[in-house]
Amino acid sequence: MTVEEMEHQKLFKDPNFPAHLSSIMPGLEPAWLAGSSDQVLWKRPQEISGDPCFFPKKHCDGWPKQGMLGDCWLLCCARGVFQFPHLLQQLFPGKQTMWPAASYDGQFTVRLWAHGTWYEVMVDDRLPTIHGKLCFSSCCQRDVFWLPLLEKACAKVRGSYQALAAGQIPEGWMELTGGFAVKWYLKPGHVHVNEEKENETQEYLLPRQWADRLPRLIECGWVMCCRYGNKGGLHSSLGTYHAFALVGVTWGLQGSQSGQGAVEKFNLWNPWGHSKVGENMELDRNEFEKEMDEIVVTYPYSVAGHLQSITTGASLQWQQQLVGTWKSRRTAGGNRNSYHYCLNPPALLTLPNGGEILLVLSQPLPSWHFRNQNGCSLSHPASINGHYSSGIESGNLVSHCTLTNSCNHCNCVANAYQIPHPKLEALGLHVWRDDQAFIPCERKLPAVARECVASLRNQPPILSTPRHHHTSAVYVHGHLVPGCYVVVPSTHRHHVSQCFLLQAYSDEQLEFRPWFQLGHLKESRIHSESYEDTQTACGRMSGRADSITIENGLGTSRALQVVETLQQVLTEAE
Numbered sequence: 128m129t130v131e132e133m134e135h136q137k138l139f140k141d142p143n144f145p146a147h148l149s150s151i152m153p154g155l156e157p158a159w160l161a162g163s164s165d166q167v168l169w170k171r172p173q174e175i176s177g178d179p180c181f182f183p184k185k186h187c188d189g190w191p192k193q194g195m196l197g198d199c200w201l202l203c204c205a206r207g208v209f210q211f212p213h214l215l216q217q218l219f220p221g222k223q224t225m226w227p228a229a230s231y232d233g234q235f236t237v238r239l240w241a242h243g244t245w246y247e248v249m250v251d252d253r254l255p256t257i258h259g260k261l262c263f264s265s266c267c268q269r270d271v272f273w274l275p276l277l278e279k280a281c282a283k284v285r286g287s288y289q290a291l292a293a294g295q296i297p298e299g300w301m302e303l304t305g306g307f308a309v310k311w312y313l314k315p316g317h318v319h320v321n322e323e324k325e326n327e328t329q330e331y332l333l334p335r336q337w338a339d340r341l342p343r344l345i346e347c348g349w350v351m352c353c354r355y356g357n358k359g360g361l362h363s364s365l366g367t368y369h370a371f372a373l374v375g376v377t378w379g380l381q382g383s384q385s386g387q388g389a390v391e392k393f394n395l396w397n398p399w400g401h402s403k404v405g406e407n408m409e410l411d412r413n414e415f416e417k418e419m420d421e422i423v424v425t426y427p428y429s430v431a432g433h434l435q436s437i438t439t440g441a442s443l444q445w446q447q448q449l450v451g452t453w454k455s456r457r458t459a460g461g462n463r464n465s466y467h468y469c470l471n472p473p474a475l476l477t478l479p480n481g482g483e484i485l486l487v488l489s490q491p492l493p494s495w496h497f498r499n500q501n502g503c504s505l506s507h508p509a510s511i512n513g514h515y516s517s518g519i520e521s522g523n524l525v526s527h528c529t530l531t532n533s534c535n536h537c538n539c540v541a542n543a544y545q546i547p548h549p550k551l552e553a554l555g556l557h558v559w560r561d562d563q564a565f566i567p568c569e570r571k572l573p574a575v576a577r578e579c580v581a582s583l584r585n586q587p588p589i590l591s592t593p594r595h596h597h598t599s600a601v602y603v604h605g606h607l608v609p610g611c612y613v614v615v616p617s618t619h620r621h622h623v624s625q626c627f628l629l630q631a632y633s634d635e636q637l638e639f640r641p642w643f644q645l646g647h648l649k650e651s652r653i654h655s656e657s658y659e660d661t662q663t664a665c666g667r668m669s670g671r672a673d674s675i676t677i678e679n680g681l682g683t684s685r686a687l688q689v690v691e692t693l694q695q696v697l698t699e700a701e
Contacts, residue, residue, distance in 0.1 A: 166257050175254070242450075252276060377394070443633055450629075459623050461619065476614050478609055481609040483634045485602060486604075486614060489627065490625055559612065
């Protein structure tokens with residue numbers, strides 16, 4: 128398709144993420160683009176390649192390759208998603224028109240996860256190039272474009288490509304899959320927790336026996352690692368603050384995959400793509416422990432859409448989540464040393480049969496935001512399908528979206544996050560057993576709930592985070608006997624305002640709900656729909672929740688419900 132044909136066909140041009148330098152860098156020119164900004168041209172795939180395709184015929188041709196942007200953390204996660212077709216299918220929903228189909232319109236949809244909900248983000252396929260080559264990420268085969276379009280969607284929800292230049296692997300994995308990843312440090316000096324103590328920081332260090340468990344995790348899930356500083360020596364070319372994917376191991380002469388012996392070498396994939404296609408680099412065990420500083424292990428998702436335990440391999444097919452807020456001087460009680468700890472909004476967990484339990488407490492990332500065409504930045508969870516614009520009304524940040532269906536147009540206003548670019552709070556999570564907390568007449572009484580939490584505060588919890596941690600998510604994982612439990616999410620500081628998401632996963636039946644309804648902790652329904660679009664029953668939730676789709680009257684109704692829920696929940700952080 129020639130340029131004239133594309134212009135005649137009137138291909139989609141995204142007004143909310145224009146083909147302009149402001150979409151690359153909203154502020155000053157970054158060092159990595161110094162002197163080249165005037166050479167940037169935005170081109171569509173058929174202008175870059177004579178035979179563009181979305182996915183490759185040969186798997187390794189679709190591997191990510193890092194460009195001028197420092198988003199190795201995102202590319203490692205994208206490579207992990209690319210390994211599993213069911214995750215890749217979730218990331219790019221439905222049948223999308225490709226080149227050179229007659230119905231091709233230059234528009235693509237990417238599904239991203241944020242704060243408990245999947246959002247569909249629309250982008251056009253205009254990509255920044257210099258001298259005919261992509262500026263940023265590409266695939267090993269330059270004719271493949273699934274990755275550059277994914278990177279563009281991630282840049283759009285952050286406002287610019289430059290916003291991708293640095294990030295955390297667990298956050299990237301959560302955004303692309305809706306799943307959870309746990310991070311361990313290989314060296315004590317890199318543990319950052321409040322008031323850390325030597326015996327407690329061990330909880331954040333990679334247990335020694337985990338090194339020999341990594342092969343099983345690599346086989347069924349995805350493992351990544353990071354390097355902070357340059358240690359010099361033979362591997363000084365690995366770079367600093369760089370992420371890698373751990374794609375395999377080599378066992379010692381006495382070793383085997385049955386678990387006997389020890390891992391001798393680790394096979395790493397480097398997003399820089401300096402090695403030949405299909406090849407990886409090797410580090411022996413001593414080199415790996417010296418060169419790398421952290422390990423990130425993802426909880427695998429089965430094809431049925433269930434999270435799997437990284438310790439037992441069990442399917443955590445029962446899932447529920449709660450959305451809540453800490454509100455200053457009302458529901459933000461701080462840590463257990465604070466007299467106000469009882470103000471934190473508690474949740475009630477029931478395990479009739481006991482079982483393995485994973486509880487994840489997360490807070491929204493400050494990076495998701497949108498701009499209007501004048502470049503004004505606004506925080507917002509994501510762009511939904513429809514026409515989108517932003518502005519300022521009566522001194523309040525608001526976002527306007529026009530939802531369309533086959534019959535009419537519907538206008539609505541959704542409040543954005545009321546804290547522009549909020550700082551991440553130090554999070555903590557504690558669990559106590561208390562069967563008396565579930566007496567029906569007491570569930571509606573906030574005073575009774577706070578009295579119970581106050582009495583539990585000085586008792587040792589059954590499960591807890593070692594310390595409050597400055598991160599996007601913390602977790603507790605263990606086995607619990609049948610019974611009733613009180614779950615208290617908290618921040619290290621009291622009198623803060625922040626939204627949070629509390630998720631519960633188990634291999635046995637569970638019930639997870641707020642203690643009392645005051646608008647500060649609400650149940651968030653997850654649609655029980657698997658990757659195969661089959662219904663599951665009795666509360667067995669899949670890892671896939673329906674995204675917001677505006678295609679017909681039903682879709683518009685659902686979108687309005689989500690907008691109203693966001694308005695109710697997110698404004699609590701005002």
